[in-house]
């Protein structure tokens with residue numbers, strides 16, 4: 042037997058494989074028009090819609106609705122992006138690509154690692170684009186650049202942890218349509234019944250409890266506070282705790298499921 | 304290091320549906336290094352299951368398989384570094400170009416970026432995909448996808464190649480092209496395990512064959528051995544009446560080791576002795592004043608093989624329902 046120096050499990054190859062898969066998933070976002078619309082165009086439409094159509098009717102305490110809105114849209118978009126993880130993995134499974142990867146001498150976890158890494162990269166781009174669009178429509182965050190970056194990192198982390206849950210859904214779903222059908226009903230209540238678009242005290246009392254304490258509102262409050270220079274300490278820590286809790290719960294679930302199906 | 308057998312399979316069993324259904328039922332085989340080995344069988348006979356086990360995608364329920372001397376379960380990593388796989392359905396990434404597909408596979412095989420790029424270009428040009436190299440794979444025709452899939456399997460120059468029904472669904476020209484590619488690979492020393500439903504393909508490419516039916520080996524040997532066992536060409540005669548058909552069958556019965564088959568007005572005779580036997584059959588029929596209304600010769604099909612080996616036709620048997628098959632497997 043020959044001695045092998047290129048074990049697929051060496052960290053160097055694990056990183057190589059993860060980056061290779063991530064690059065492939067990023068290319069797919071550019072190549073699939075609907076994915077591109079989903080990632081970039083849709084949040085821009087939300088910005089325009091809420092800034093100019095609904096915005097006038099929404100009363101917020103802080104420095105104008107646009108400064109309230111843009112951090113919320115950013116959180117919403119990074120979370121919506123995780124849907125792509127579910128759909129993409131379901132599609133790869135369906136098309137037999139994951140099986141093909143399985144017969145290659147690559148690090149096995151690179152398929153999930155690369156997929157979630159691609160989500161992070163896409164989210165970084167989305168944050169940059171929406172920030173620019175935000176500036177164009179009058180967004181003037183009052184916080185420091187450092188805390189703006191901190192806010193961006195916080196939502197990237199939260200979305201990353203969440204995307205492991207969506208990876209699990211993608212691996213359970215029988216096909217990509219089903220993956221989509223499962224994820225939307227999950228994502229709508231947590232993004233719309235939250236502080237993303239409107240202050241929670243404007244909601245009916247039966248909704249207020251859920252809307253206040255669910256993680257998306259916590260993340261939104263933390264991000265909005267950091268960007269506008271009125272950090273809300275508790276919500277930042279609570280967001281970090283939710284992120285940690287999510288990844289500790291969801292990543293093993295996704296990994297276990299991946300081992301079963303692949 | 305040169306092994307006598309590139310692939311060794313010993314008593315492999317694979318069940319599905321919690322052990323109720325045997326996709327592979329005690330299969331053993333030896334694939335000599337440097338040859339094309341054919342795994343022949345109808346739909347559902349277990350070919351893909353065998354390929355998936357040998358390419359480390361699926362674990363066997365029991366039994367041992369070694370590829371390049373490494374255990375497919377315990378040393379799967381070593382195995383993966385020595386195999387290429389082109390599955391039954393060309394699995395290319397539709398959202399990447401042909402070139403990007405190959406380069407990705409190169410990188411995942413841990414070739415350097417330069418090596419991956421060079422090798423990808425080389426394969427694209429070898430497989431006539433130069434012009435399509437920068438087009439998305441979703442725009443490729445069936446034949447182009449197959450070639451891209453095969454190219455992907457070859458990126459890392461694996462010494463052992465698995466091709467699962469590589470020509471199913473291809474037009475005759477693409478089929479010929481693919482055969483030529485496979486022959487070229489073997490000339491350069493690659494061992495190929497090829498599955499097929501077509502006897503002519505196995506005959507053309509494979510030095511040795513195993514015939515699978517319901518997850519069991521029902522025949523094995525060189526293609527020449529199998530062919531002599533199965534009869535070469537089939538003479539098909541159509542007679543004006545059923546009684547003529549029966550009479551004709553009796554007249555020519557001694558010309559073949561295999562029984563003459565009668566279906567209504569049609570009789571089929573294996574002409575093992577070659578064209579001379581076919582001519583003799585026609586002379587006898589003519590001498591009796593029977594007028595033949597239809598006449599043709601055809602190469603034996605997988606149907607003929609199965610009829611001879613198992614006494615049943617493939618089509619009677621290719622029940623799509625796994626339960627039906629498992630019932631049959633259970634008491635056979």
Ligand SMILES: Nc1ncnc2c1ncn2[C@@H]1O[C@H](COP(=O)(O)OP(=O)(O)O)[C@@H](O)[C@H]1O
Pocket residue numbers: 319320325326344345346347348349350351352353625628
């Ligand atoms: N994952 C699976 N679950 C249940 N049954 C399966 C599975 N894979 C294959 N089978 C069954 O095993 C049998 C052999 O399948 P396969 O190896 O694909 O045959 P072939 O490739 O010769 O057509 C078929 O009856 C098929 O339905």
Ligand SMILES: [Mg+2]
Pocket residue numbers: 347350351352391467468
């Ligand atoms: Mg098959």
